[in-house]
Amino acid sequence: MAAPWFSSTGTFRYAWTQGFGRWRWALARLALLAVVLAAAAGACGVVVSWYYQPYFASGNQALGLYQIPPLVTLFSLRGIAFPAWTLAAFVIGALLIAATVWLVQRRAA
Numbered sequence: 001m002a003a004p005w006f007s008s009t010g011t012f013r014y015a016w017t018q019g020f021g022r023w024r025w026a027l028a029r030l031a032l033l034a035v036v037l038a039a040a041a042g043a044c045g046v047v048v049s050w051y052y053q054p055y056f057a058s059g060n061q062a063l064g065l066y067q068i069p070p071l072v073t074l075f076s077l078r079g080i081a082f083p084a085w086t087l088a089a090f091v092i093g094a095l096l097i098a099a100t101v102w103l104v105q106r107r108a109a
Contacts, residue, residue: 030094034087041086048077 020028 034090037090038083038087041083042080045078045080045082048082049079052078
């Protein structure tokens with residue numbers, strides 16, 4: 001008597017995902033993860049900007065922003081730059097993983 005009750009607990013999940021292929025489902029999950037990652041990186045950028053606000057207000061930003069290579073400075077952690085770099089790294093990693101999976105599946109077939 002309990003078997004039909006237990007078997008129907010995940011049926012809605014199975015039926016809900018029938019219209020999506022594997023790649024479309026993975027892309028939707030990766031897009032959601034990218035949005036969360038960008039929001040977290042943006043929040044970190046706001047915290048860094050807030051923390052270094054007295055430093056930039058005193059006029060010392062030229063030392064940190066122009067005399068050191070641009071990828072090592074605070075500029076990379078402020079404003080839109082940090083979420084942009086984070087998303088770029090995420091996309092490059094996702095593409096490398098997708099290419100690796102594709103090559104492994106192609107080799108196995």
